Amino acid sequence: MLRQTLKLAKPTRLFSTSVIARNSVKTPKKFKTAKNLSEVHSEYDLIGTGAQKGEVPTDLEQATGLERLELLGKLEGVDIFEQKPLDTSRKGTMQNPILIDSYEKYRYIGCTGSPAGSHIVMWLKPTVGKPARCWECGSVYKINYLGKD
Amino acid sequence: MSQSNTWSAWINRWLFSTNAKDIAILYFIFSLFGGVLGSVFSLVMRLELAAPGEQILLGDHQLYNVLVSAHSVLMVFFLIMPLTAGFFGNYLLPLMLGAPDVSFARVNNIAFWLYPPALTLLIASALIDEGPGTGWTVYPPLSGIQSHGGASIDLVIFALHITSISSILSSINFLTTVLNMRTLGMTMTKLPLFVWSIIFTASLLLITLPVLTAGITLLLLDRNFNTAFYEPAGGGDPILYQHLYWFFGHPEVYILILPVFGIISHVISNYAKKPIFGKLGMVYAMGSIGFLGLLVWSHHMYIVGLDVDTRAYFTSATMVIAIPTGIKIFSWLATLYGGSIRFTTPMLYAIAFLFIFTIGGCSGVLLSNANLDVAFHDTYFVVGHFHYVLSLGVVYGVFAGYYYWSPMMTGLYYNPTIANIQFWMMFIGTNITFLPMHFLGLNGMPRRIPDYPDAFTGFNALSSLGAVMSVGALLLFAYVIYDQLMNGLTNKNLSTNALWKNPDFFESNDIFNSNQIKSSSLEFLLTYPPMYHTFNTLPIQS
Numbered sequence: 129m130l131r132q133t134l135k136l137a138k139p140t141r142l143f144s145t146s147v148i149a150r151n152s153v154k155t156p157k158k159f160k161t162a163k164n165l166s167e168v169h170s171e172y173d174l175i176g177t178g179a180q181k182g183e184v185p186t187d188l189e190q191a192t193g194l195e196r197l198e199l200l201g202k203l204e205g206v207d208i209f210e211q212k213p214l215d216t217s218r219k220g221t222m223q224n225p226i227l228i229d230s231y232e233k234y235r236y237i238g239c240t241g242s243p244a245g246s247h248i249v250m251w252l253k254p255t256v257g258k259p260a261r262c263w264e265c266g267s268v269y270k271i272n273y274l275g276k277d
Numbered sequence: 278m279s280q281s282n283t284w285s286a287w288i289n290r291w292l293f294s295t296n297a298k299d300i301a302i303l304y305f306i307f308s309l310f311g312g313v314l315g316s317v318f319s320l321v322m323r324l325e326l327a328a329p330g331e332q333i334l335l336g337d338h339q340l341y342n343v344l345v346s347a348h349s350v351l352m353v354f355f356l357i358m359p360l361t362a363g364f365f366g367n368y369l370l371p372l373m374l375g376a377p378d379v380s381f382a383r384v385n386n387i388a389f390w391l392y393p394p395a396l397t398l399l400i401a402s403a404l405i406d407e408g409p410g411t412g413w414t415v416y417p418p419l420s421g422i423q424s425h426g427g428a429s430i431d432l433v434i435f436a437l438h439i440t441s442i443s444s445i446l447s448s449i450n451f452l453t454t455v456l457n458m459r460t461l462g463m464t465m466t467k468l469p470l471f472v473w474s475i476i477f478t479a480s481l482l483l484i485t486l487p488v489l490t491a492g493i494t495l496l497l498l499d500r501n502f503n504t505a506f507y508e509p510a511g512g513g514d515p516i517l518y519q520h521l522y523w524f525f526g527h528p529e530v531y532i533l534i535l536p537v538f539g540i541i542s543h544v545i546s547n548y549a550k551k552p553i554f555g556k557l558g559m560v561y562a563m564g565s566i567g568f569l570g571l572l573v574w575s576h577h578m579y580i581v582g583l584d585v586d587t588r589a590y591f592t593s594a595t596m597v598i599a600i601p602t603g604i605k606i607f608s609w610l611a612t613l614y615g616g617s618i619r620f621t622t623p624m625l626y627a628i629a630f631l632f633i634f635t636i637g638g639c640s641g642v643l644l645s646n647a648n649l650d651v652a653f654h655d656t657y658f659v660v661g662h663f664h665y666v667l668s669l670g671v672v673y674g675v676f677a678g679y680y681y682w683s684p685m686m687t688g689l690y691y692n693p694t695i696a697n698i699q700f701w702m703m704f705i706g707t708n709i710t711f712l713p714m715h716f717l718g719l720n721g722m723p724r725r726i727p728d729y730p731d732a733f734t735g736f737n738a739l740s741s742l743g744a745v746m747s748v749g750a751l752l753l754f755a756y757v758i759y760d761q762l763m764n765g766l767t768n769k770n771l772s773t774n775a776l777w778k779n780p781d782f783f784e785s786n787d788i789f790n791s792n793q794i795k796s797s798s799l800e801f802l803l804t805y806p807p808m809y810h811t812f813n814t815l816p817i818q819s
Contacts, residue, residue, distance in 0.1 A: 213462025214819035231814045236375065236802055238462065238818025248552045249467060249818055251802050253794045263795055 165200050216244040225259050225270035233273060241265040292390075295382035297367045298686075298807065300389050304363030307392055311355025314400075316751055318348040323710070323744035325727050326737050334727060341727035342410030347403050349413035350433070353533065354440045355396055357667070360675050361536035362444070362482075363389070366451060366475050368686060372800040372807060373469045375460025375816035380453040381446075388446040395439035402432035409433045412725060414522055415493065417507040417515045422500045430500065434493045441486045448479035462818040466560075469798060470553060473560045474539030477567040481532050484571065485525040492521030516581055523574035531570040533667060535563055537674030538605060541627050543798060544677050545609050548624040549616030552797070554608045562601035562608075569598045579650045588647035595645035602638055606631060622696040626677035629704050630670055637665030640715065655725075658718025664711045676703070676754075688805040689765020691757050699757055702750035709743025 149155060155172075162173040174196040179185035191199050201208035210229070219242045220226035228235050234255040239262040241247045247264045254260035259270040294300050322344050325332045334340050367385065371378055379385050402409050406427025411420045420430045455476055459468070468476075495506040496518060505511020507518045538559075546553040553559060573595045579588055609631055618624070640662040644650055653659060684690045713736035722733050729737065761768065796802050803811060 211461055214817045216819040228817065235814055236799060236812075236816035238375075238467075238799070238816060240467070240819045242819075244462075244819040248556075248797060251796050251799045251816075251818075253802050260795070 162200065165197075165204055165206065168197065168200065213244070214238065216240070216242045218242055219265065220268035220270075222259070222261075222268055225268040227272040228254065228269050229272050229274055231274050233271065233275070235271060237269050239265065239267055239269070242267060293386065295378070295386055296809065297371050297379045297382070297385060298809075300385050301364050301366075301368035303389050304359045304367060304392075307389070307396075308356050308359040308364060311351050311359065311396065312751075315348050315351035315356055316748060318344045318351065320744055320748050322348065323741040326729070327741035328738065329729055329731050329734055331728070338727050339407055339410045342412070342725060343403050343408030345725055346409045346412050346415075346433070347399070350399060350436070352668075353413060353529065354437070355392070355399070357533045357671055357675070358440070358444065359392060361533065361671070362447060362451070362475065362478055365471070365536060365540065365675075365678055365682070366447070366478075369682065369800060370451060370454060370472055370475055371458070372803065372811060373472050373798065374455065374458055375463060375799060375812055375818075376454060376458035377810060377812045379450050380458055381450045384446050384450050388443045388450065391439050391443035391446075395436045395443070398432045398436040398439065402429045402436065405429060405432070414519075414526065415496065416522070417496060417499065417518050420496060420500075421507070431497060434497050437493055438490060441490050444482050445486055448482040451475050451479040452483070460812075460816045460818065466557065467818070469539075470542040470556065470559055470563075471536070471539035474535045474537075474542075474563055477563050478532050478535045481528045481535070481567050481570065485528045485532075488521055489525035492518055492525070495521075516578070519578050519581060520574065523577045524571075527574040527577065528567070528570045530663070530667065531567055533671050534674075535567065537630070537671050537678075538563060540674050540678040540681070541609065541630055544623045544627040544681050545612050546797070547681070548619045548621055548627070549613050550618075551612050551616045554611035555604075558604055559608055562604040565601040566598060566605075569594065569601070573598065573645075576645055576647075576650070579647045580654050592645055592647045596642060599638065599642055606635055606638075621680075622691075622693060622700055623677040623681035625697065625700045626673045626680065629700070630673040630677065633665055633673060633708075634670040637662060637670055640665065653718060655723055656718035657714045657722045657724060660724055661711050661714030661718055664707075664714070669707050669711065672707075673703075676700070682800070683761065684765075684769075685801055685803070685805050685807075687761070687765065689761050690768040690771075691761040692764070692768050693771060695753065695760065696757055699750055699753045702746060702753060706743050706746030706748075706750050710740050710747055711743070713737070713740045713743075 159172055159175040160167075161175055161177050162168045167173060171193065174193050176185075176188070176190050176192045176196060179189055188196075188199055198208050214228075214237065215226050218226070228237060234253055237252045237254060237260065238249045239247075239252060240249050241262070241264065250262050250264050252260035252262060252269060254269045254271050256271050256273050259268050261268045290296075290299060291303065294303065321333065322341065325334050325341060367379065406429045407425065409415070409420070409425065409429045409432075411425065411430065411433075415430065415433060418424060455468070455472060459465075495504070498504040499507050499513070505513040507513045507515045509515070542553050542559060573591055575583060575587065575591045576595045579591075583591075613628075620628075640658070644653055644659065644662055680691065680696060717733055717736045717740075720733065722729055794802065799816060800807070
C-alpha cells in the first residue's frame with residue numbers, strides 16, 4: 129500500500145515552496161546573472177553562477193539574493209545595507225552635531241563616547257527638531273531625515 | 278498586520294503568531310497554568326506533611342509520590358523554563374539586540390505550541406493508571422515496567438520528549454538571533470548581560486537535552502520493547518540511566534538560574550544607578566558556571582558506589598563552581614556599594630535573591646562534599662538546599678524581572694504598595710517553608726515520604742505554615758496582576774519605580790531636564806508597550 133502510494137506521489141517534495149516558485153509562470157527559465165550593481169533590475173538577476181565543474185564555489189559564485197546584492201555592492205565600495213556602526217571619529221556638539229541618517233523621524237542611538245568604547249552604552253532617541261545629548265560624554269546627535277514628507 | 282477585532286484576526290495574531298513579543302505573552306500565560314498547578318500540588322504535599330500520620334491523602338502513598346513527580350516536572354519544565362527563556366527571552370532578547378524579531382519566527386511559534394500538548398500528556402500521566410510515583414528523575418527500576426506497569430511513565434517520557442523538542446528549537450532560534458541579528462555596531466562584548474545569560478542557557482540546552490532524550494528513550498524501549506539497557510538481568514545497568522539523566526539534570530539547574538542572573542544584573546544596575554561592576558567578568562563567570570555545570574553531574578550519585586577517585590574528582594569540580602558564583606555575588610555587591618539605591622519592588626526581590634542564593638549556594642558546597650553527602654543524600658537537607666536556589670532564588674529573580682519589565686511590556690503600572698506587601702509575604706512565607714527543611718534533613722528525615730516519626734512534627738508544622746503563607750503571597754500576586762491590568766494608568770502616579778525620576782550622579786540637572794528620554798538599556802527607550810513591529814529603522818551604536 130505504502131509503495132503504491134509513493135508511486136502515485138508526484139516527484140516534488142511536499143511543502144516545498146521552492147518547487148512552487150520554480151514552476152510559477154512568472155519565474156524565468158533562464159537567469160542572467162548581474163556582474164555589477166547597475167545590471168541588477170529584479171531578484172532574478174541575483175542568482176549566483178555556481179561553481180565551475182570540479183571546483184569549490186567561491187562566495188561570489190555561490191551567493192544568491194540579498195547576500196549577492198551585498199557582495200556586488202562591496203565590490204564597488206557601496207554599503208548596501210548601511211551596516212557601519214555609529215560615527216565616533218569626534219564628539220558631536222550643539223553647533224556641530226553628529227548627523228544620523230534615518231528613514232523615520234527618530235532613531236535609537238547607542239553612544240559609547242569618542243573613541244568608541246570610552247563608556248558603557250547609553251541609548252538616546254534624537255528626533256527631527258530635537259537633537260539628543262549623551263548624558264555621560266555630552267556628544268550630540270541630530271537626525272538627518274531621509275524620508276519623503 | 279491587521280489589528281481588527283475579527284475572529285480570524287485574533288486567531289492569526291495569537292494562534293499563528295510569529296511575533297516574538299506575542300509569543301512571549303503566550304509563554305507567560307501558559308507558565309501561569311503550569312505554576313498554579315505546581316503550586317497547588319506542593320500545597321497538597323505540605324498539608325499532608327503538616328502533621329504525622331495520614332492527613333488529607335487518606336493513606337494513598339503512591340498518590341503522594343505522584344504529587345511529588347508532577348510538582349517537580351511542572352515547576353521545572355512548565356513554569357520556570359517557559360518563563361525565563363520563553364517569556365523573558367522572547368520578549369527582551371530581540372528588543373535588547375535592536376532586532377525586529379527573532380531569527381526563525383515560525384519556528385518560534387511551533388516551539389510554543391508544543392508546550393500545551395506536553396502539559397496535557399503530563400497531566401494525563403497523573404490521571405491514568407497509578408500515576409508516575411518516581412519524582413522528576415524517573416529512575417529505573419522504579420520507573421520500569423515491573424514497578425510502574427501502566428502507561429503513566431510512558432506519558433511522562435513523551436511529555437519530556439516534546440518539551441525537549443520545543444526547548445531545542447527555541448535554543449537554536451535564540452543563538453541564531455544573537456549571532457546574526459545584533460544591530461549595527463553591537464559587538465558581542467557590548468551585549469547586555471541578559472542576552473549573554475540567554476546565550477549560555479541556550480548552549481547548555483542544546484548540549485544536554487539530546488542526552489536526556491536518549492536516556493528516556495532507552496527507558497521507553499526497556500519498558501515496551503523488551504530491551505535491557507537498564508535491566509541487569511539482560512546485561513544492562515540502571516546506573517547508566519542515572520549518568521545520562523544527570524548529565525542533563527545538573528546543567529538543567531543552571532539553565533533555570535542563568536537567565537535569572539541576567540535579570541538580577543539589570544535590576545541591580547538600574548536601581549543602584551551604576552553600571553554593573555566587572556561586566557566582562559560577569560560574562561566569563563556565567564560561561565564558567567555553564568561549562569563547569571557540564572562536568573559535575575555525578576555529585577547527584579555519590580552513594581551509588583562510585584570509586585573514591587571519581588568521588589574526589591566530582592567533589593573538587595563541584596566546589597570549583599563556587600568560584601565563578603562568588604565572582605557574580607561579589608560583582609553584584611560591588612555594584613550596590615556606593616550606589617544611589619532605590620528600594621523598589623524589583624530591587625527588594627533582587628537583594629533578597631542575593632541573600633537567599635548565597636545561603637542556597639553555601640548549603641550546596643556542603644552537599645558537594647562526597648563524605649558529607651553520604652549522610653545528607655535523600656534527606657530534607659537536599660530539598661531545603663535546592664528550594665533555596667530554585668524556589669526562592671529563581672522565583673525571586675522571575676518576580677524581580679516581572680516587576681521590573683512589566684510596566685514597559687504592558688504600558689500599565691502595578692500598585693507599588695501592594696507589590697511590596699506581596700514581596701514581604703513571599704519572603705517570609707518561603708523562608709518559613711524551606712529553612713526548617715534543613716534542620717529536618719540534618720536530623721535524618723528522608724525525602725519523598727508522606728509520613729514521618731513524631732520527632733519531626735514541629736519543623737514540619739512550621740514548614741507547612743510557611744507554605745500556606747507562600748500560597749497567600751501568590752494569590753496576592755494574582756491580585757497585583759489584576760490591579761495592574763484594571764488600574765494600570767492610575768497606578769502610574771503612585772509608582773516609585775519610574776525609571777528616570779532623578780538625575781544620575783554623573784549628570785547635570787540641565788542635561789537631565791532637557792533630555793529625559795534615555796536609558797542604558799535599549800528596551801526602555803521604546804514606547805510602553807512596544808510597537809507590534811519595533812525598529813523600522815535599525816538602532817545604531819558605536
